Amino acid sequence: MACIFPCGEQSTGMSLGTDAIRDECFMREALALAREAGAAGEVPVGAVVVCNGEIVGRGYNRPITAHDPTAHAEIIALRNAAAHLGNYRLPGCELFVTLEPCAMCTGALFHARVARVVFGANDPKTGAAGSVLDLYAEPRLNHHAEIVGGVLAEECGELLSSFFAARRARTLLA
Ligand SMILES: [Zn+2]
Numbered sequence: 001m002a003c004i005f006p007c008g009e010q011s012t013g014m015s016l017g018t019d020a021i022r023d024e025c026f027m028r029e030a031l032a033l034a035r036e037a038g039a040a041g042e043v044p045v046g047a048v049v050v051c052n053g054e055i056v057g058r059g060y061n062r063p064i065t066a067h068d069p070t071a072h073a074e075i076i077a078l079r080n081a082a083a084h085l086g087n088y089r090l091p092g093c094e095l096f097v098t099l100e101p102c103a104m105c106t107g108a109l110f111h112a113r114v115a116r117v118v119f120g121a122n123d124p125k126t127g128a129a130g131s132v133l134d135l136y137a138e139p140r141l142n143h144h145a146e147i148v149g150g151v152l153a154e155e156c157g158e159l160l161s162s163f164f165a166a167r168r169a170r171t172l173l174a
Pocket of ligand 1: 074103
């Protein structure tokens with residue numbers, strides 16, 4: 001699997017500006033995967049796992065195609081990264097996803113020991129990073145990940161709303 005930092009340079013972690021650009025770069029990779037999900041008729045959500053500045057896992061939402069209620073973008077990307085790295089835990093890794101993770105995906109991210117989670121649009125229906133509940137701020141859980149939301153939120157949200165608008169239009173025509 002190609003493992004390149006899309007902007008061509010590693011982040012030093014020293015500059016907020018650089019980190020914001022870096023986050024957007026990886027979110028664009030997740031957005032490209034989300035579009036693949038949409039093209040397959042699935043709700044367009046995409047995710048990448050990043051390890052030391054390299055993409056080591058990719059996934060997009062495919063529960064309908066896979067007949068698998070757990071086939072969210074994050075789960076697919078985690079499985080892909082764990083297989084790639086040969087480790088069921090992904091310490092120090094980051095996950096970028098276009099939509100706020102749900103409780104299931106957050107559980108998997110915590111089990112995998114992912115260090116940082118970056119998401120795009122909020123999910124007012126199932127978001128577990130502050131929208132419906134906030135597992136990232138739950139002190140009774142034994143592991144947490146740093147959470148950052150709102151990266152390219154407009155683009156991520158627009159992809160979802162146009163998908164649902166098109167689906168509604170098709171339903172009305174049917
Ligand atoms: Zn999920």
